[in-house]
Amino acid sequence: MLIKRKRGWEIAENRVTPEGAYLKRRELVRAMGLGTAALAVPGIAAAQGQDPSAGLYPAKRNDRYGVPTPMTAERQATTYNNFYEFGTDKSIWRDAQKLEVRPWTIKISGMVEKPFEIGFDDLLAKVQLEERVYRHRCVETWSMIVPWTGFPVRSLVELAKPLGSAKYVVMKTLMKPSVMFEQKDTLYPWPYTEGLAIDEAMNDLAFIATGLYGKPMPKQNGAPLRLVAPWKYGFKNVKSIVSVEFTDKRPVVFWEKLQSSEYGFWANVNPQVPHPRWSQATEKPLGSNDRIPTLLYNGYGEFVAGLYADRKAEKLFM
Numbered sequence: 359m360l361i362k363r364k365r366g367w368e369i370a371e372n373r374v375t376p377e378g379a380y381l382k383r384r385e386l387v388r389a390m391g392l393g394t395a396a397l398a399v400p401g402i403a404a405a406q407g408q409d410p411s412a413g414l415y416p417a418k419r420n421d422r423y424g425v426p427t428p429m430t431a432e433r434q435a436t437t438y439n440n441f442y443e444f445g446t447d448k449s450i451w452r453d454a455q456k457l458e459v460r461p462w463t464i465k466i467s468g469m470v471e472k473p474f475e476i477g478f479d480d481l482l483a484k485v486q487l488e489e490r491v492y493r494h495r496c497v498e499t500w501s502m503i504v505p506w507t508g509f510p511v512r513s514l515v516e517l518a519k520p521l522g523s524a525k526y527v528v529m530k531t532l533m534k535p536s537v538m539f540e541q542k543d544t545l546y547p548w549p550y551t552e553g554l555a556i557d558e559a560m561n562d563l564a565f566i567a568t569g570l571y572g573k574p575m576p577k578q579n580g581a582p583l584r585l586v587a588p589w590k591y592g593f594k595n596v597k598s599i600v601s602v603e604f605t606d607k608r609p610v611v612f613w614e615k616l617q618s619s620e621y622g623f624w625a626n627v628n629p630q631v632p633h634p635r636w637s638q639a640t641e642k643p644l645g646s647n648d649r650i651p652t653l654l655y656n657g658y659g660e661f662v663a664g665l666y667a668d669r670k671a672e673k674l675f676m
C-alpha cells in the first residue's frame with residue numbers, strides 16, 4: 359500500500375497523543391477562551407434530555423457479569439473517543455453533535471426469512487433495556503469501565519430470524535460524508551463494517567448499546583445504537599449502526615481491509631499476543647496515570663472462552 363503521510367492506524371495512539379498531553383491541550387484551548395460554551399459537556403446532556411427515548415433511561419442494572427471498578431468519569435468517556443468518520447484524533451465529540459439520529463432506520467437483510475427495515479424507536483419498543491457495566495479495552499492500549507444501557511445482540515438476531523445456514527452477522531455504520539466528513543477520504547474502506555459469528559452474537563455478553571451513564575447514547579459514542587463485545591478489542595464495537603446483514607461468508611472488516619497484517623476478524627483481547635508494533639500486556643485506564651495488567655478476553659473468559667474451543671487454528675487474538 360502506498361502511504362504518503364503517517365495515518366492514524368500506523369502509529370500506536372498512545373505514542374501519538376498521550377492522554378495527559380491531549381487533556382492539557384484542551385485546558386489550554388479553554389484558558390484561551392476559545393469556544394468555552396461549546397466545549398461544555400452539559401450541552402450534550404441537554405441534547406440527551408431532548409432525545410425521544412429519554413424516558414426509557416436509566417434502565418435496571420443487570421450485574422450478572424460483575425460490576426468492575428473504578429468506573430471511568432463520564433466526562434472522560436464522552437470526550438475521548440474513536441470515531442474516524444469525524445476525524446482521526448480523540449477530540450471528535452463536538453463535530454459528532456452534527457449527526458442527526460432521528461429518523462433512524464436499521465435495515466435487516468441477507469440470509470433471513472424476510473428482509474425488513476425497522477425504525478430505531480420501533481426497535482426499542484420490542485426489546486427490554488438493561489444496564490451493564492463493562493470493561494472496554496482499545497487495541498491502542500487505553501481502557502475504560504462504563505455503564506452501557508441496551509439489550510443483548512441475541513434479541514436483535516431473534517427479531518431478524520436468520521436462516522439456519524447463516525454463519526455471521528455483519529453490521530455497518532451510517533454513510534453520510536456531508537456530516538461524517540472523513541468518509542470523503544477514499545483511502546478508508548467506508549462504511550465502517552464489523553461483524554460477529556452467529557454463536558458469538560447469541561452469547562449473552564454481546565450487547566447492543568443504546569445508552570451510556572443512564573442516558574441515551576451520546577453521538578460521539580455511537581448514537582443511536584452500537585455494538586459492545588467487551589471481550590474483544592474496542593474496534594469491533596461498530597457505532598451508529600444502519601445495516602445488519604446475515605451471511606455464510608466471513609466478512610472482511612474495516613481495519614482488516616485497511617491493514618490485514620495487524621487487524622483481523624476475531625480480535626479477542628489477549629495480553630500475551632502483542633500487536634505487531636506494540637505490547638498488549640498492559641493498559642492505561644482513561645483518567646489514570648498508571649498502567650494495569652490486561653486480562654485474557656478482557657476478564658470475560660469464563661463466559662466466552664468456550665466459543666473458541668473448536669477455532670484454535672484461527673487467528674483469534676488479532
Ligand code: MTE
Nearest residue numbers: 439440441442496531550579592593595597
Ligand atoms: N465505529 C465507527 N463507526 N467508527 C470508528 O472509528 N472506532 C472503534 C469503535 N467503533 C470506531 C467505531 C474503536 S477503535 C473504539 S476503541 C471504539 O469505537 C471507541 O468507542 P468510544 O469512543 O465510545 O470509547
